[in-house]
Amino acid sequence: MSKNKFSVNGSFKDSVNTVKFLTERMHFVNSAEAVLPTRTDDFGVNKVAKSLHPKEQKLVISKIEKHSDIATSYFFKSETAPIAYFKAGQYLTFKFEIGNAVVTRSYSIASSPASALAGEYQITVKRINDGFVSDYILDNWSVGDEVTAYAPEGNMTYCPLRDADNIVAIAGGSGITPFLSLARAISQGDENCNLTLLYGCRTSDEILFKEELDSLCEKNDKINVVYVLSDSDEKGYEKGFVGADIIKKYAPEGNYSVFVCGPGGLYKFLETELPKLGIERKYIRFEVFSSGKKVIDAKDFSITVINRGKETVIKAGNNETVLCALERAGIEVPARCHTGECGFCRSKLISGKVYIPEGEDKRRVADMQFNFIHPCCCYPESDLVIRIN
Numbered sequence: 001m002s003k004n005k006f007s008v009n010g011s012f013k014d015s016v017n018t019v020k021f022l023t024e025r026m027h028f029v030n031s032a033e034a035v036l037p038t039r040t041d042d043f044g045v046n047k048v049a050k051s052l053h054p055k056e057q058k059l060v061i062s063k064i065e066k067h068s069d070i071a072t073s074y075f076f077k078s079e080t081a082p083i084a085y086f087k088a089g090q091y092l093t094f095k096f097e098i099g100n101a102v103v104t105r106s107y108s109i110a111s112s113p114a115s116a117l118a119g120e121y122q123i124t125v126k127r128i129n130d131g132f133v134s135d136y137i138l139d140n141w142s143v144g145d146e147v148t149a150y151a152p153e154g155n156m157t158y159c160p161l162r163d164a165d166n167i168v169a170i171a172g173g174s175g176i177t178p179f180l181s182l183a184r185a186i187s188q189g190d191e192n193c194n195l196t197l198l199y200g201c202r203t204s205d206e207i208l209f210k211e212e213l214d215s216l217c218e219k220n221d222k223i224n225v226v227y228v229l230s231d232s233d234e235k236g237y238e239k240g241f242v243g244a245d246i247i248k249k250y251a252p253e254g255n256y257s258v259f260v261c262g263p264g265g266l267y268k269f270l271e272t273e274l275p276k277l278g279i280e281r282k283y284i285r286f287e288v289f290s291s292g293k294k295v296i297d298a299k300d301f302s303i304t305v306i307n308r309g310k311e312t313v314i315k316a317g318n319n320e321t322v323l324c325a326l327e328r329a330g331i332e333v334p335a336r337c338h339t340g341e342c343g344f345c346r347s348k349l350i351s352g353k354v355y356i357p358e359g360e361d362k363r364r365v366a367d368m369q370f371n372f373i374h375p376c377c378c379y380p381e382s383d384l385v386i387r388i389n
């Protein structure tokens, strides 16, 4: 049927045209196959959905770039299928088998969406004190290794219907990666917002991607980058922390959205700084994180896990999330964000009590009423019985 075959003029003709239109539509309905097709994989829409949301992606490490003793970028390609597209600001979740543990961890994608179309992802991993998975990656991943990742996820992306056209992005340490991706996307014409990037580090040596950020800033009016050093006073850098004063100094006139990604301390600091600016809450977006639980009296509990009808009993400390205990015991849980947001790890709490840090309970109301939990942000406070998957 041609697109503009029937015009609508708000007259008697409209009724006539509607009848014609319905008749023609019934002709198509009646001439369609009477039996529903059994193979739907070849439908265009299903192919697109599958390529955007693959269950798993087998990726091969194609390049490793060391930035410093503690930060390294990994580049991935797929040798079997095109890699899934993403929006700047999203993350990739990787699956690891370390000893007996089956673990998942998420890393923001540093490359631009355009590079995904060209078949490549980039993530940057920073060594952290007692970082189980990050240290494993830095010590073990080599070029040519195959790794398993899920489809890109995450909501800290620019959305013109929701966000202001001006984004003030506040990055701390390796939290720069989603904003590097956004800056790259703006410079490649794939995002149409203005970016003021306030990048906080302790010293100038810790700044990642400085050369590229400076070049993106120099070549594009839509991108402005300011470095803020907390521990050293150097020419050409702001001194201090990215708080209300620095934001006020560099934020554009009028409305702006604030995006934040960095360590837990940065979020805590901004919780008291951002209200000073009078920004509407809807314009503030934090990359989600978990603040953890302060344990005074460490205790061990048992968790009875029912997984597809099979029961396993594992040990769990009250200082670790239920998900950590499950992963450590080698029980595979479909987890992605590790912050309670995505809902992938949703499980039924059959009995027992869990602690959920304040402000981190992102369950649906119905899930709360029917005792479903997100094990990634729950800490055991008694012996538990849970059903996963």
Ligand code: FES
Pocket: 334, 335, 336, 337, 338, 339, 340, 341, 342, 343, 344, 345, 346, 374, 375, 376, 377
């Ligand atoms: S992993 Fe996302 S909610 Fe638990």
